[in-house]
Amino acid sequence: MDTNEISFENLPKAVAYLVNEVAEIKCLVEKGQMSTVLQKRVPINIEEACRIIGKAKPTIYTLVRKRLLPCYKNGKKLYFFEDELLEWISKGKKKTLAEINDEVEATYRTKSKMPKTGGRK
Incomplete structure (x- = not known):
């Protein structure tokens, strides 16, 4: 039209x-x-998992053995899901100095607003 x-x-x-x-x-x-x-949600093999998270095979096996990395095992093969690996990576985020500073300031502000107790009358 x-x-x-x-x-x-x-x-x-x-x-x-x-x-x-x-x-x-x-x-x-x-x-x-x-x-x-x-x-x-398509399972991937260990080689693809190595590529996604940037670690060597022995490191992947160690993380799996310590149950730190999400995986699935069928027989002798390990399988991973890409979305779970990416989520695992994002959970390991280190805070920036600005984020730490903001948290400290927020904590200081809330503690300074609290009434002081414990003094003798």
């Missing part, structure tokens, strides 16, 4: 056209989201 054709008489036709276009866009977005979710 050409945008130059829109007038009061053909307004219902233009609205119907837009409703159809929005429905098609919605279908495309839903399909894109579903494929992304499905791709993340």
Whole structure:
């Protein structure tokens, strides 16, 4: 539909056209989201896990043995999920000096507002 054709008489036709276009866009977005979710849940082998987290095989085996790294075992093979490895990496974030400073200031502010007790009358 050409945008130059829109007038009061053909307004219902233009609205119907837009409703159809929005429905098609919605279908495309839903399909894109579903494929992304499905791709993340495909198990990967240890070589791919090494590549994702940037560690050598012996290190991966050590982390698995200590139960620090999320994995699955079927027979003698280890399997991993990419989303779980990325989550494991994000849990190990080191705080910046600014974040530590903000926490200290917030703690100091809350403690300074607390009434002082313990003095003798």
